[in-house]
Amino acid sequence: MTEARTQRELIEESLGFLFEAELLEEIIEVGKVKSLESDQILLDTGDDLLYIPFILDGAIKVSRDRDEEELLLYYIESGDTCAMTLQCTVRKSVSEIRATTIEPSRILMIPIMYMEKWMSNYSSWRRYILESYHSRMTELIETVDAIAFMRLDERLEKYLVDQAKLKGSLEIKHTHQQIAEDLHSSRVVISRLLKQLETKGRIQLYRNRIVLSSI
Amino acid sequence: MTEARTQRELIEESLGFLFEAELLEEIIEVGKVKSLESDQILLDTGDDLLYIPFILDGAIKVSRDRDEEELLLYYIESGDTCAMTLQCTVRKSVSEIRATTIEPSRILMIPIMYMEKWMSNYSSWRRYILESYHSRMTELIETVDAIAFMRLDERLEKYLVDQAKLKGSLEIKHTHQQIAEDLHSSRVVISRLLKQLETKGRIQLYRNRIVLSSI
DNA sequence: TCCTGAATGTGACTTTTGTCACTTTTCATT
């Protein structure tokens, strides 16, 4: 009972301001909360899409991978969903991306069958879905911008700033190897560029830890 | 009268199979057909989004541009719409992309005010909007893949093949300069790589014209 | 046919990024 109450409160807190009361009740009724540690794969390339995941708390990174090579696409946070999964209502399909927790996270899983029903019944749902798609498109385009128009050192700095904003801290606890994977580069190159950023006074380097001078 | 009849037939032919009859009638009633020559800008970065454009015939390329630099994102064809414009119902916004005709095209312009109404009334409309968003997302991801994971010579070959498929012809009537812009590279580099492709027997080069050996 | 501007070709060079083969540092265990 306590557990159920807590769950209701959690959902109300994260999603309450997004949906009308009636829909929220339905969501609470049919959704299952899943708790994940950091660095767990929530959804992998090729997985069947059976649920629409809503992030209640924590944070997720969405990345593309092609034969072992990876590239960070965007992050999703509390209140967001993964737009790539929304398609499943229309046509059964599999994931084209990988979603990984980057913090301990709680995720509300809604079976896809409710998607179509809610689309016709709730304007708040329609609004939410369209907003989600649009945000994700915009973020994807921002990613394209970065890869196409920026040099790696600029992308690296942007990456560090984005991370800091996301975590709300100037301290980034990543190894150079992890950063290299997110940016689809190599560890040696990232180490080199980080050293340059340190020389320029933008960051301080420690083992497993980078401290940004400012955002 | 003849003009109106032709217009109705055109819309029915391009969009008829997508929407239920009743919605199609509404579309025909409120939409305005716009005819554009090749290489006309339909929508530019920063433009207000007031209409949802449906491609009736012809073809459009959608590209991102940042201070004079350009990058091709994807193409849209008959029956498609530009997903980036769909957001406008929810929140007034401006375009983040540029849409340019690459063939003489006819486009049906629907005032955005109908979007929300149709979303609640027509399941075919909902399905169409979701499908559009998803297709565009998928294409954007494909573009990200290309930029992130492929070398320029591979991207160039993919570009030529895509063009050929789009136009339904092995002959591509572009200057090296135009290709360089779409791929966000420089003319000299593209000329060099095209020469390599010719040496490998993949293409034949002429002035203003490239002929693919096979798709 | 000749001329001209646009399109294409080319060599020499630079910058950016990636790769390889190591060494050194750091931190958490014994």
Place this chain on the structure above:
DNA sequence: AATGAAAAGTGACAAAAGTCACATTCAGGA
């Protein structure tokens, strides 16, 4: 405190892509 594995640093080199300056070629109008 010793040690061992992971993380980070480093020099030398290679590959990919971009830049510059100029030469050549072509297509279409005068």
